[in-house]
Amino acid sequence: xxxxxxxxxxxxxxxxxxxxxxxxxxxxxxxxxxxxxxxxxxxxxxxxxxxxxxxxxxxxxxxxxxxxxxxxxxxxxxxxxxxxxxxxxxxxxxxxxxxxxxxxxxxxxxxxxxxxxxxxxxxxxxxxxxxxxxxxxxxxxxxxxxxxxxxxxxxxxxxxxxxxxxxxxxxxxxxxxxxxxxxxxxxxxxxxxxxxxxxxxxxxxxxxxxxxxxxxxxxxxxxxxxxxxxxxxxxxxxxxxxxxxxxxxxxxxxxxxxxxxxxxxxxxxxxxxxxxxxxx
Numbered sequence: 001x002x003x004x005x006x007x008x009x010x011x012x013x014x015x016x017x018x019x020x021x022x023x024x025x026x027x028x029x030x031x032x033x034x035x036x037x038x039x040x041x042x043x044x045x046x047x048x049x050x051x052x053x054x055x056x057x058x059x060x061x062x063x064x065x066x067x068x069x070x071x072x073x074x075x076x077x078x079x080x081x082x083x084x085x086x087x088x089x090x091x092x093x094x095x096x097x098x099x100x101x102x103x104x105x106x107x108x109x110x111x112x113x114x115x116x117x118x119x120x121x122x123x124x125x126x127x128x129x130x131x132x133x134x135x136x137x138x139x140x141x142x143x144x145x146x147x148x149x150x151x152x153x154x155x156x157x158x159x160x161x162x163x164x165x166x167x168x169x170x171x172x173x174x175x176x177x178x179x180x181x182x183x184x185x186x187x188x189x190x191x192x193x194x195x196x197x198x199x200x201x202x203x204x205x206x207x208x209x210x211x212x213x214x215x216x217x218x219x220x221x222x223x224x225x226x227x228x229x230x231x232x233x234x235x236x237x238x239x240x241x242x243x244x245x246x247x248x249x250x251x252x253x254x255x256x257x258x259x260x261x262x263x264x265x266x267x268x269x270x271x272x273x274x275x276x277x278x279x280x
Contacts, residue, residue, distance in 0.1 A: 003027055006096040006109055009176045010168045011044065012187030016194060017164040018171065020044050021156060023109060025098050033098075033105070035067070035118075037158050051186070065105075066126035068119050070138060071149075073275070075116030079106070082132045083119075090117070112146060113153025113274050151239065152232050154202065154271030160213055161200065161227040161241055167191060170243060172200035172270075196246060198224065202270035203240040203256065204280060207263040211240035216257040217265075221245035226256065234273040235280060241270065 005026050011019045020040045025033040036044045041061075048059055070079050080087035089101040090108070095115075098107035105120035121129060134140070147157070154172075156162055162171035169177075169191060179191060203226070205211055211229030224244030232239045240256075248254065250269050255262040272280050 001026055001029075002097075004093075004098045006098055006107060008096070010162075010173050011047070012168070012177075012185070012191075013047075013164055014186060014190060015164075016167045016169075016187040016190035018158070018162045018166055018168055018173070019047055019164055021158055021162070021173070021176075023107075025107065027100075040158060064123055065120050066123040068121070068126060068129060068133070069110055069112075069116065070119065070133060071110045071112040071114040071116035073115065075114070075138075076108075078133060078136050078138050079117050079119065081136050082129070111155060112149040113155065113271065114149065115275065147228075148230055148233065151228050151230055151241070152234055152271065152273040154241070156200075156241075157228055166243075167194065167196070169196045170198045170200065172241075198243045199246045199248075200227070200241055201244050201248065201250070202268040202272060202280075203229075203242050203254070203265040204235070204268050204272070205238035205240075205256070205263060205265045206253070207265075209238060209256075209258045209261075209263050211238045211256060211258070211265070215240075217242050217244055218255040218257065218262065219244055219248045219252070221247040224248075224254075232272055234276060235278050239272050240265075 007024050009024060010021050013019055020036050022034055022036045045061055052059060083104060086101055089099055090106050093099060093108040095108050098105060103122055107118045109118050110116050156171060168174060203211060210231055211226055213226055213228055215226045217224035217226060222245045224242050226240045226242045229240030248267055250267050252267045254265055254267060256265050268280055
């Protein structure tokens with residue numbers, strides 16, 4: 001095991017539904033850092049505490065920390081510029097690795113499909129760090145821009161692309177669960193027993209229009225639904241993630257119901273783009 005190694009995974013309920021998707025950092029045999037979604041943190045912590053009853057494990061909620069994500073082609077160099085001496089401590093990091101550097105926990109992770117760092121630091125220092133990044137030329141972005149980037153990168157959004165009623169096997173997250181080894185985990189038996197009927201696929205709109213969540217998808221094998229959709233600036237087209245019957249293959253054309261009209265879209269393998277370059 002490599003200290004600082006990060007793992008993206010899904011936390012499941014006994015029925016195999018996704019309670020949350022999260023990143024776990026292995027620092028040593030007695031210290032793991034877990035980063036959950038802010039909107040589900042209270043629920044996640046309650047679930048973890050319930051599972052830990054009777055175990056010799058301590059779960060500490062770090063409300064004293066904040067996290068700032070710095071993403072983009074120049075992200076790492078900007079962080080090095082602001083945090084003195086951090087380049088030598090972090091330049092060796094590969095994607096999904098992290099290291100402690102003074103009061104900072106610096107991880108080469110993100111939710112944009114771009115390179116960069118997610119920096120955890122004392123919350124009381126977050127505003128100063130933010131202002132120093134801005135002074136170094138780092139521009140702030142809103143949730144709309146972030147959502148467009150993560151969609152282009154084919155990254156799931158909890159509450160839209162999956163939730164507690166959706167199996168990771170039908171949310172494009174089969175790679176996050178181990179169904180082959182003897183190792184057991186909560187929800188494994190349900191995943192093995194329940195047949196997979198749907199899959200998460202990419203859509204690129206051929207007709208003019210904009211794809212949005214909850215729009216109906218019509219296929220020769222039955223109906224599906226868009227879970228996330230938007231216009232892609234990188235592709236210059238409307239794109240979406242959709243849960244559709246598993247029999248629908250990539251390259252096939254389907255119809256999406258948009259304002260009572262059936263628009264033609266092509267089923268594709270996502271991600272749609274990475275590092276600002278089209279992949280479709």
